[in-house]
Amino acid sequence: MRKRHLMVAAALSLAATPAWAETIQVTIDKLAFSPASVEAKVGDTIVWVNKDAFAHTATVLGDWDILLPPGKSGRLTLKKAGAVDYFCRFHPNMKGHLTVKP
Amino acid sequence: MLIRSTTALAALLLFAATPLARAADKPTDPQIAHIAYTAGTIDIEAAKQALKKSRNKDVLDFAKDMVRDHEAVNRQALDLVKKLKVKPEDNDTSKALTKAAAAERAKLAKLKGAAFDKAYVDNEVAYHKQVDSALETLLIPSASNAELKSLLQTGLKIFQGHEQHAEHVASMLK
Numbered sequence: 001m002r003k004r005h006l007m008v009a010a011a012l013s014l015a016a017t018p019a020w021a022e023t024i025q026v027t028i029d030k031l032a033f034s035p036a037s038v039e040a041k042v043g044d045t046i047v048w049v050n051k052d053a054f055a056h057t058a059t060v061l062g063d064w065d066i067l068l069p070p071g072k073s074g075r076l077t078l079k080k081a082g083a084v085d086y087f088c089r090f091h092p093n094m095k096g097h098l099t100v101k102p
Numbered sequence: 103m104l105i106r107s108t109t110a111l112a113a114l115l116l117f118a119a120t121p122l123a124r125a126a127d128k129p130t131d132p133q134i135a136h137i138a139y140t141a142g143t144i145d146i147e148a149a150k151q152a153l154k155k156s157r158n159k160d161v162l163d164f165a166k167d168m169v170r171d172h173e174a175v176n177r178q179a180l181d182l183v184k185k186l187k188v189k190p191e192d193n194d195t196s197k198a199l200t201k202a203a204a205a206e207r208a209k210l211a212k213l214k215g216a217a218f219d220k221a222y223v224d225n226e227v228a229y230h231k232q233v234d235s236a237l238e239t240l241l242i243p244s245a246s247n248a249e250l251k252s253l254l255q256t257g258l259k260i261f262q263g264h265e266q267h268a269e270h271v272a273s274m275l276k
Contacts, residue, residue, distance in 0.1 A: 031259040053174045054260065070174065090167050091263025092270060 023047055023075075026096065028056055028068065031088075033096035041101045042078055049073045057089045058096065065089070128244045132191035135183050135250065137241060138257060140196040141233050142172040142179070144203040145264075148229070151207055152222045161219045164271045168226075168264065175257055182253055216275070223272045230265035234258060 021043040027034045029051045040046065048058050050068040058066040058074065063084070066074040081102040088094035129137065149168035156162055183190055206225055213221050237258040245251040 030256045031263065053178055054171050088263070090171070090267065091260065092266040093259065093263045 021045070025049060026058075028052055028094075031056075031091055031094050033058075033094060036095070037097040037099070039099045039101070040078055042081055044100075045075050045077045046098070047073055047075045055090060056094065058086050059089045060084050060086045129193065129195065129241070130191070131186075131245060131247050131250055132188050133193045133195070134241050134245050134254070135179060135188055136190035136192055136196050137199070137236075138254060139176055139179050139190060140199050141236075142176045142257075144199060145226075145229065146172045146176075147203065148207065148210075148222070148226070151210060152218075155210075155214070155218050156222070157215070158219045158275070160271050160274050161223060164223070164226075164267060167267065171260055171264070175253075175260060178253060178256075182249055186247060186249065188247075188250075220272075220275055223268055223275060226268040227265060227272055230261050230268060234261050234265060237261065 020041070022040070023045045024038055024040055024047070026038060026046060026048045028048060031052065031054070033048075038046065046058075048056075048066060048068050050056055050070060050072055053070050055070055056068045058064075058068065058076070064076060064086075066076055068074045078098075078100045081100050083097070083099045086096045086098060146169050149165040149172075152161060152165040153169075156165065182188075206229075210218060210221055210225070237254055242251060242254045242258065245254055
């Protein structure tokens, strides 16, 4: 009986967190963001996984700047809706696009 | 004396204008590996000179990026030639590149402050453009080993990125 209560509590706490918030992975390999274009919602988290031996960034000038050392990852939780183009400050030929829905 | 210095100047101009054109006959993989490694080393040395001479934050940050990236590419190149048991082979193109770079460094050594910053960054734009075109038109098409070709293709993207980065820094110096 007590066990069942715990399960109900667990189910409720799961429901209370925004269960639909997703983590979306973008891989960087050979100086390219993949997928280059991502659709997400406010509350989702983007994780960039850098597979290159080079440092990169995911940057929107004047907004966010995620440093991605070689072989490491970095993350950003999306706080506002809108569409942005981001790029790598070290290699401005690396470009990505993010569409964030409310 | 006049004749000698004019000849030297003409030779230098020829080198400076077309240091990569001499490999018009298709380079071999050991030669390509040497040229690519040399091109990276030259840019590292140019960056180290800038790190000593410049006081401009954008220029210093750019130079640090150049050292970090080109050391990483060259490490990958060394690992690859070791794996493939290829011995990089010195050649006329590598020699011409090295000679032109030494002349450029000597020229930059005489400059100071903003004049140095501008000359260094302008040369970085020109140098990366030159290497991009050599990679695209000669080195990548000539490479026969698939892994070497792939590394050169990554190198091309790095160099193209640096060219754009250098252009951005140049625009901020104006």
